[in-house]
Amino acid sequence: MASITFTVEQRVARITLERPSKLNAFNREMALELQEALDECAARPSIRAVYLTGAGKGFSAGQDLSEVVDPHGPGMDRILKEHYNPIVRRIFRLAKPVVAAVNGVAAGAGANLALCCDVVVAAASASFVQAFSKIGLIPDSGGTYFLPRLIGWQRASALAMLGDKVPAAEAERMGMIYKVFADDVFAEASWALAVQLGDMPTRGLALTKEALQQSFHQTFEEQLHLEDILQQQAAGTEDYREGVQAFLEKRTPVFKGQ
Incomplete structure (x- = not known):
């Protein structure tokens, strides 16, 4: 793969966006390669968590606009259908936890790619920008879905329209992301979080992910019914x-993701 790197270590798939000279802005090649990597994550039982980050100084600056204006490029009519929507659908539906390790600026589709992940952490120097309004577009890649659910209607509306730059600490304060790490420990600390998830009961985490996603659309009684169904599957x-036996024996459980 030319635009991303994909390795597996300690049961975690490490996916790194690799266009640092463009702040990891997406072109068609990168988008299709990321889809392929996510399919590999879904297909391999030995992969029990995913760690997504960017090379260099940025996480992702969103769409590479030079591709949009290229007469031989995919064009805006294909970019969402063939690039971003398939990516965020894969992350949303993946039955494994996905950690977004935002190492620098996350703008436009790059920001919303991060926000669709299950656990979002950021370096202290990172920032998030809904940059779409600056060029007359709307937030895409799930941005209009995730933002109001994470931070509320008013903040989501303001950020989408004004395109304010949100520093990592502010993003954590408003509930947009889970946690901020100091720059000098970010790589190690964010990776340790992904490894921790990779050691946990994968099927139970996948069912938790499903329950949380369904809760956006259901009544209280419907959610209780769903919890009952999913809990029986987890049990x-x-x-x-193994978890119960380890508790009774006062030892650390050894989960296999099964």
């Missing part, structure tokens, strides 16, 4: 049995 896993 049927090998990891549940």
Whole structure:
């Protein structure tokens, strides 16, 4: 792969966006390669968590606009359908936790790619920008879905329209992301978080992810019913049995993701 790197370590797939000279702005090649990598994550049971980050100084500056104006490029009519929507759908539906490790600026589609992940952490020097309004566009890649749910209607509306730059600490304060790490420990601390998730009961985490996603659309009673269904599935896993046995034996459980 030319535009991303993909490795597997300690049960975690490490995906790095690799266009640092462009602040990891997306072109068609990168988008399709990321889709391929996410498909690999879904297909391999030995992969139990995903760690997504960017090379160099940025996480992702969003769309490479030079591709949009290229008469031989995919054009705006194909970019969402073939590039970003397939990516965020894969992350949203992946039955494994996905950590976005935002190492620098995350702008436009790059910001919303991060926000669709299950756990979003950022370096102290990172920032988030809904840059779409600056060029007359609307937030895409799930931005209009995730932002109001994460930070509320008013903040989401203001950020989408004004395109303010949100420093990592402010993003954490308003609930946009989970946690901020100091720059000098960010790489190590964010990776440790992904490894921790990779050691946990994968099926139970996937069911948790499903329950949280469904809660946006259901009544209280419907959600209680769903929790009952998913809990029975979780209780049927090998990891549940190991977790209970380890608790009774006062030892650390060894989960297998099954």
